[in-house]
Amino acid sequence: MADKMTSILKKIVEKRKLRIDEAQRERPEALLSAMLSQRPMIRNFGAGLHQNAQKPAAIMAEIKRRSPSKGELNPDLNPASLAKAYEKGGAAALSVLTEPDFFGGSLEDMQAARSATLLPVLRKDFIFTPYQVLESAAMGADAILLIARILDPKRHKELANLASELGLTVLHEIHGEEEIFQTLDAGARFVGINNRDLATFETDIRLAPRMASLLPKGVIAVALSGIRGPEDIAVSRHLGVHSFLVGESLVRSPDPEKDLKAMVESGVLP
Numbered sequence: 001m002a003d004k005m006t007s008i009l010k011k012i013v014e015k016r017k018l019r020i021d022e023a024q025r026e027r028p029e030a031l032l033s034a035m036l037s038q039r040p041m042i043r044n045f046g047a048g049l050h051q052n053a054q055k056p057a058a059i060m061a062e063i064k065r066r067s068p069s070k071g072e073l074n075p076d077l078n079p080a081s082l083a084k085a086y087e088k089g090g091a092a093a094l095s096v097l098t099e100p101d102f103f104g105g106s107l108e109d110m111q112a113a114r115s116a117t118l119l120p121v122l123r124k125d126f127i128f129t130p131y132q133v134l135e136s137a138a139m140g141a142d143a144i145l146l147i148a149r150i151l152d153p154k155r156h157k158e159l160a161n162l163a164s165e166l167g168l169t170v171l172h173e174i175h176g177e178e179e180i181f182q183t184l185d186a187g188a189r190f191v192g193i194n195n196r197d198l199a200t201f202e203t204d205i206r207l208a209p210r211m212a213s214l215l216p217k218g219v220i221a222v223a224l225s226g227i228r229g230p231e232d233i234a235v236s237r238h239l240g241v242h243s244f245l246v247g248e249s250l251v252r253s254p255d256p257e258k259d260l261k262a263m264v265e266s267g268v269l270p
């Protein structure tokens with residue numbers, strides 16, 4: 001395990017280890033492998049993401065009940081109806097938090113959201129074991145998140161390779177420049193740049209465009225965290241990032257379909 005984690009990440013990972021032990025007792029690897037033949041047809045997660053200023057913004061709309069930085073966001077959230085609103089609002093994909101202890105999520109939330117729409121789904125979790133990658137595929141995810149900061153380079157590559165063998169797309173998350181090499185070495189095609197500093201919880205929406213300019217051509221940058229509305233999307237697009245992950249502002253919205261539409265349509269160049 002990488003020794004570059006903030007204290008919140010350490011806490012989440014420690015708790016996750018206990019949950020993985022429980023899951024392995026409940027659904028051993030052999031069972032997950034058997035389930036693979038019955039998983040739903042994989043949806044193309046990467047197809048909707050882009051870095052084209054002329055297209056509407058590509059937005060992964062997130063489903064999360066609470067977070068360490070903001071506490072309860074929407075305790076009454078219904079994953080299926082929120083997913084439908086996101087689909088109508090023009091989401092490129094769904095991102096569903098499945099971590100239970102800090103975000104109130106579950107694999108059931110992911111499955112309910114996915115079944116309600118035709119959108120591809122990212123399992124948003126803290127993944128650091130091959131078991132979790134297999135579990136994601138068996139439980140119907142189309143894509144997984146791999147966070148560079150919680151992985152050492154060897155494990156990062158191993159998990160990315162396994163995901164690809166299982167037909168899953170990987171969104172690689174980085175925050176610091178020093179994580180770029182590790183991520184590219186793991187074969188990244190989609191790199192999520194987290195605008196939120198997980199040591200302080202401060203967000204800076206200019207971070208993603210700055211870091212995106214350091215990525216090689218052909219790698220798609222996705223701005224993660226802290227996007228509050230169409231103005232933030234327009235600023236980021238002006239600075240060169242056109243794909244986004246938006247959580248809190250949509251989850252708290254009284255009309256997520258309308259708000260998402262406004263974000264999707266924001267900052268398109270004529």
Ligand SMILES: O=C(O)c1ccccc1NCC(=O)[C@H](O)[C@H](O)COP(=O)(O)O
Binds near residue numbers: 062070
């Ligand atoms: O959001 C947190 O407090 C947090 C703390 C520790 C690890 C991860 C955390 N967030 C996960 C995310 O990456 C966000 O859910 C995602 O980028 C969406 O961000 P936002 O639009 O600001 O809700």
